[in-house]
Every structure is written in structure tokens, then in C-alpha cells.
Amino acid sequence: MQTITRTTKYSQAVQDFVRAKGHATNADILQALRQAYPDLSATTVHRITARLVEHGELALAPNAPDGSARFDANLDPHDHFACSHCSGLRDVKLDHRLLNALEQDLGGCKITGQLLVQGSCVNCQNRRET
Ligand SMILES: [Zn+2]
Ligand SMILES: [Zn+2]
CATH class of the missing domain: 3.30.1490 (Dna Ligase; domain 1)
Structure with a gap:
């Protein structure tokens, strides 16, 4: 039970962060949210963003220069x-x-x-x- 509520809380924080930034990679998200959630892991962030994309809550932006996936808060084609x-x-x-x-x-x-x-x-x- 505890895991579910924690994931939901993280999930909301991830969405809020990407919305505020416009675009962000998993690494950006992890770095920013670790301040508020020190026990947040890269795996969790990875899982959350993958699920948000799957559910259509985040879109995929062009990859970052290092090749990592970049997420987009703007869901309209642009x-x-x-x-x-x-x-x-x-x-x-x-x-x-x-x-x-x-x-x-x-x-x-x-x-x-x-x-x-x-x-x-x-x-x-x-x-x-x-
Ligand atoms: Zn520049
Ligand atoms: Zn965009």
C-alpha cells in the first residue's frame, strides 16, 4: 500500500516538474526531485516517466544531445x-x-x-x- 501512495506522490511531482520546465530528461527530473525526495531512485523516475508516456500524460520530445529520452509536457503536435x-x-x-x-x-x-x-x-x- 505504501509503495502505491508513494509512487502516486512521485508521479505528481514528476508531472509538475516537466510542466514547469516544458521538457526534461529522466536525469533532469531525478536531480531536481532528489532535493525534496532524497530516497527517489533513477529506476523509479524511469518507471514513472515510461508510465506517464504510456498513459498519454507526457509526450516524447526529441532526444537530448547525449541520446537520452526527453519528455514533453506539451501534448499537442508541435x-x-x-x-x-x-x-x-x-x-x-x-x-x-x-x-x-x-x-x-x-x-x-x-x-x-x-x-x-x-x-x-x-x-x-x-x-x-x-
Ligand atoms: Zn543555447
Ligand atoms: Zn515540446
């Missing part, structure tokens, strides 16, 4: 911008005109999946200038 300097990831909604232009460029192929745009985020650009 595209992403990933910074290649920091591991920053943000949601983008690409204009349909841009998608049309891309599809035309692809000779009429239809884009049905997510796009991942890579670049240098504002923070990293500012850091380089100073």
Missing part, C-alpha cells in the same frame, strides 16, 4: 528548436506557409511528422558576444 551549444529545447509552431514551401521543395512530399530545427539560442549568442 515542432522544436534545439540549441546545439546548451541543451536548450523550445517549442515552435512553424507557419504553414513555411511548411508549404518545404513540401514544394521536397517535390510534393507531405510533412506529417515533427520538425527539429537546430541552431544557437539567444542566450548562447549573447554569451558568445560578451
Whole structure:
């Protein structure tokens, strides 16, 4: 019984954290929640995120640069911008005109999946200038 209530509590904390951050890996979640829950293990976090994805409470975002899975609080289909300097990831909604232009460029192929745009985020650009 105790395990069930504890998992539920953790599960809520995981969801709250991912919602607040937008995107997070298991490692991000573990690091952040360990402060409040010192006995939280990597295995538990892993199990919770897997179940949340299975239940449609979290979506999968593009993988982190180190290849680990990244979870997304935004459940609507959307595209992403990933910074290649920091591991920053943000949601983008690409204009349909841009998608049309891309599809035309692809000779009429239809884009049905997510796009991942890579670049240098504002923070990293500012850091380089100073
Ligand atoms: Zn960056
Ligand atoms: Zn996203």
C-alpha cells in the first residue's frame, strides 16, 4: 500500500516538474526531485516517466544531445528548436506557409511528422558576444 501512495506522490511531482520546465530528461527530473525526495531512485523516475508516456500524460520530445529520452509536457503536435551549444529545447509552431514551401521543395512530399530545427539560442549568442 505504501509503495502505491508513494509512487502516486512521485508521479505528481514528476508531472509538475516537466510542466514547469516544458521538457526534461529522466536525469533532469531525478536531480531536481532528489532535493525534496532524497530516497527517489533513477529506476523509479524511469518507471514513472515510461508510465506517464504510456498513459498519454507526457509526450516524447526529441532526444537530448547525449541520446537520452526527453519528455514533453506539451501534448499537442508541435515542432522544436534545439540549441546545439546548451541543451536548450523550445517549442515552435512553424507557419504553414513555411511548411508549404518545404513540401514544394521536397517535390510534393507531405510533412506529417515533427520538425527539429537546430541552431544557437539567444542566450548562447549573447554569451558568445560578451
Ligand atoms: Zn543555447
Ligand atoms: Zn515540446
